[in-house]
Amino acid sequence: MNFAAxxxxxxxxxxxxxxxxxxxxxxxxxxxxxxxTLQRHGFENLITRxxxxxxxxxQADVSDFFQQEQPEYVFLAAAKVGGIHANNTYxxxxxxxxxxxxxxxxxxARRSGTKKLLFLGSSCIYPKYASxxxxxxxxLTGELEPTNEWYAVAKIAGIKQCQAxxxxxxxxxxxxxxxxxxxxxDNFDLDNxxxxxxxxxxxxxxxxxxxxxxxxxxxxxxxxxFLYVDDLAEASLFLMENYEEEEIVNVGTGxxxxxxxxxxxxxxxxxxxxxxxxDLTKPDGTPRKLLDTSKVNEIGWFPKCSxxxxxxQTYRWFLANQGTLRF
Ligand code: GDP
Numbered sequence: 001m002n003f004a005a006x007x008x009x010x011x012x013x014x015x016x017x018x019x020x021x022x023x024x025x026x027x028x029x030x031x032x033x034x035x036x037t038l039q040r041h042g043f044e045n046l047i048t049r050x051x052x053x054x055x056x057x058x059q060a061d062v063s064d065f066f067q068q069e070q071p072e073y074v075f076l077a078a079a080k081v082g083g084i085h086a087n088n089t090y091x092x093x094x095x096x097x098x099x100x101x102x103x104x105x106x107x108x109a110r111r112s113g114t115k116k117l118l119f120l121g122s123s124c125i126y127p128k129y130a131s132x133x134x135x136x137x138x139x140l141t142g143e144l145e146p147t148n149e150w151y152a153v154a155k156i157a158g159i160k161q162c163q164a165x166x167x168x169x170x171x172x173x174x175x176x177x178x179x180x181x182x183x184x185x186d187n188f189d190l191d192n193x194x195x196x197x198x199x200x201x202x203x204x205x206x207x208x209x210x211x212x213x214x215x216x217x218x219x220x221x222x223x224x225x226f227l228y229v230d231d232l233a234e235a236s237l238f239l240m241e242n243y244e245e246e247e248i249v250n251v252g253t254g255x256x257x258x259x260x261x262x263x264x265x266x267x268x269x270x271x272x273x274x275x276x277x278x279d280l281t282k283p284d285g286t287p288r289k290l291l292d293t294s295k296v297n298e299i300g301w302f303p304k305c306s307x308x309x310x311x312x313q314t315y316r317w318f319l320a321n322q323g324t325l326r327f
């Protein structure tokens with residue numbers, strides 16, 4: 001049972017606490033948060049595989065894994081992800097790896113009798129100039145943002161695969177579109193990172209070295225919405241138990257800030273007292289991508305973690321994990 005905004009919600013699909021659950025991508029930002037959240041809710045029968053143990057781009061290996069393990073539930077959080085620079089530089093890797101992973105996992109799950117699968121998409125599936133906030137219905141109504149269209153096209157194919165499998169095979173696959181995520185376990189490698197972890201690292205290193213300025217990419221004007229990853233994990237579990245239709249569902253906070261405001265927030269949390277400069281040779285990407293979250297709110301889910309607290313927790317995690325960070 002779930003309590004949201006004073007309402008008691010009874011799940012339409014209860015997962016038994018001892019159900020076998022496969023979390024694909026359990027070492028990533030999202031997958032690790034989903035594992036933490038499932039365990040916190042008493043689900044102990046989790047199955048995971050590292051990339052070395054199972055390469056999800058290899059169809060025969062994925063098929064064997066599913067036939068052998070027969071997971072009842074699948075959270076598909078495995079994906080090749082990255083910030084604006086990585087997406088722009090490695091378009092082939094982004095479209096190939098994501099298409100292969102999705103195709104293999106969704107198909108093998110269906111063939112091996114998985115009861116329900118949750119596919120994680122992205123807010124970049126929506127058109128570059130979609131009206132804001134972006135409703136689920138704006139999918140495929142306009143041109144995509146060119147810096148990440150390869151990733152976006154792969155994610156759109158994943159959504160369509162889930163919908164097609166539901167129509168043709170009655171396979172219970174649902175798709176969740178998260179906004180920009182951040183939190184413990186993020187990627188702080190400046191070439192691959194998204195803006196929030198990149199700025200944490202840049203401001204922290206500038207403070208440590210006594211540098212007098214930090215370079216922020218682009219104009220600082222684009223706006224982004226940031227959701228703490230544990231909130232996303234709660235939403236994933238919530239939708240697994242409370243939603244089973246083919247239509248995609250947005251998950252976000254419903255609020256966005258400019259990159260310049262984000263930079264000021266990170267500067268404050270880190271305690272850096274130099275100046276901020278904007279590198280206009282770097283791309284801005286899409287001007288705004290705020291999700292319309294009224295659908296998930298109506299179903300009964302709301303985020304819990306405020307941006308200030310989430311940012312402070314992420315910086316604390318960054319400080320405590322200097323030895324093991326993904327740089
Ligand atoms: P996007 O949301 O797909 O555009 O991906 P990002 O999170 O990588 O970038 C969001 C915005 O932050 C873009 O306008 C970037 O130009 C801007 N940005 C500013 N500084 C940085 C930085 O150091 N790293 C990254 N990745 N983005 C930055």
